[in-house]
Amino acid sequence: MKRYLYLWHRWLGIGLCLFMALWFFSGVVMLYVGYPKLTPREHLAHLPALDLQDCCIDLGTALHSANSERAPLSIRLTTVAGAPRYLFSYPGRSTVAVDARSGERLTGIGEDQALAAARQYQPMVSAHYRGSVQEDLWSHSRALDAERPLHRVQLADAERTLLYISGQTGEVVRDASALERGWNLVGAWLHWLYPLRGIGLDGLWSNLVIYLSLAATVMAVLGAVIGVLRWRFTAPYRSGSRSPYRGFARWHHIGGLLFGVLAITWIFSGLMSMNPWRLFSSAAPLETSAYQGGPLQAQAFPLSAKQALAKFADSGLDARELEWRLIGGEGYLIGHDRSGRTRVLSMADGQVHTQLPQEMLERAAQAVWPQGHMRTERLQAYDFYYYARAEQSMLGHLDKRLPVLRVRFDDPNATWLHLDLYTGEVLGTLDQPKRVSRWLFSLLHSWDWLPLLQRRPLWDAWMIGLSVGGLVLSVSAVVLGWRRLRK
Structure with missing residues (x-):
């Protein structure tokens, strides 16, 4: 039986040790440089003040121009390529843009519009159009599906930023600096095995990652068992060592004893991140659409965008973007300034508020599960399930x-909702399977544990130290595997 343990571990290791080394190395890079994305703060910081001179068509006209039989999931008024535009998002469909002055639905965003959007994003630098793509190295995210195709514009700024412009709306939806692109080649791009998506294996990518991770987990468990079996806990070997190996084999043996359990948890939790076989997907998830209290329609918003903008200005908010929201059947307009601050304009009383009343959010939430009971809790500090x-x-x-x-x-x-008191947004839905995923992925993989997260130098030392141990374990396996294959 032992012989088969050794053989399985050896040959699984020969096949997977290079992947393991790449995962540990790229994981350290990802601690400090993430996959390129345009954060909400970056998006707002590059928006000019909303200019509603000779603007705007009313929301009902804009919805009619969007020409959709379904109510949108979200409505925004923002500035795109120097002009105000309504943006409507729909489930499973491309985002729709409507010119807020003319009421024309915009289609076929081309090079000129893409360059105009880039000039708005960074007015003081030159921009070079680099064509359009459906998907490339830095745009694999499914969050961009509603915006494809994507136009690429290279900026001549100090960061050599590459912008991705929505082919549906003309809005900048992603930026990637040269630093991000360079480090991601040895970071997220390697860690998530994205090279496999560039060679015609896109449809198989998810299963490849799942089964490679599963095989690596089995390999690591076998290695941990063998490591314990080969260690002399009582009398040492003739050499005086408690390990029978020398050179790289000893490094691998001792490294496995010291870091093997951590390697197993990291590989296993990486497997869990892929939601294999839909383990963390509920068969009947709680439908939260009732929280809105109806479809997002113009009748719930009697105040115009210009009136709302004036009210926000009177309250001290220089709004760069407006967002229409329905909560419990009541209309609200959310104003966002360039720093990410928000104010809420109630359509019921025409007043601007910093936060929404908790009782109103509770009433709206009760409609999600009217036949049952609910408990509410106002969190004043981060905890295990809600943290930054x-x-x-x-x-x-x-x-x-x-x-x-x-x-x-x-x-x-046993579903939980987190509701933003500043905007009324449903920030997240956590049912029992997702809470299990929080333990098996977020905790085990990135050590999302508040005592560590809130003491960043300690968290960094912990993550880097364990990663170096895993890297020693993996690199020694690469050397041993290469020697075995040479024989």
Whole structure:
């Protein structure tokens, strides 16, 4: 039996040790340089003040021009390529843009529009058009699907920023500096095995990552068992060592004893990040659309964009973008300034508020699960399930403000909602499977544990130290595997 343990570990290791080394090395890079994305703060910081002179058509006309039989999921008024535009997003469909002055639905965004958007994003530098793509190295994210095709514009700024412009709306939807692109070649691009997506394996990529991770987990577990079996806990070997190996083999043996358990948890949690076989997808997730209290339609918003902008200005907010939102059947306009601050304009009383009343959000949330009970909690501090991450991390760009309202339902999946008191937005839905994923992925893979996260030098030392141990384990395996193959 032992012989088969050794053989399985050896040959799985020969096949996977290089992947392991790349995962550990690229994981360290990802601690500090994430996959390129345009964060909400970056988006707002590059927007000019909304200019509503000779503007705008009313929301009902804009919705009619969007020419959709379904109500949109979201409505924004922003500045694109120097002009105000309504942007409508729909489930499973491309984003729709409507010129806020003429009421014309915009289609076929071309080179001129893309360059105009780039000039708005960075007015003081020259821009060079680099064609359009459906998907490339820095635009694999599914969040961009509604914007494809994407126009690429290279800026001549100090960061040599590459912009991606929506082919549907003309809006800048991603930026990637030269620093991000360079480090990502040995960071996220390697870590997520994105090279496999560039050679015609896009449809198989997810399963390849899942089964490679599964095989690596089995290999690491076998290695841990063998490492314990080969270690002399009582009398040492004739050499005086408690390990029978020499050279790289000894490094591998001792490295496995010291870091093997951590290697297993990292590989296993990486596997869990892929949601293999839909383990963390509920069969019947709680439908949260009832929180709106109806479809997003113009009748709920009697105040015009110009009137709203004036009210926000009176409250001290220089709005760069407006967002229409329906909560419990009542209309609200959200104003965003360039720093990310928000104010809420109620359509019911015409007043501007910093936060929404908790009681109103609770009433709207009750409609999500009217037949059951719910409990609410106002969080004043971060906890295990609601916390902020560094901006470069996978979800670090999401704004996690405090206080926040947590709503717990007694539905079969024990669903939780996190509601933003500043905008009324549903920040996240956490049912039982997703909370399990929080333990098996976020905790085990990136050590999202508040005592460490809130002490960043300690968290950095912990993550880098363990990664170096895993790298020693993997590189020694590469050397041993190469020697075995040479024989």
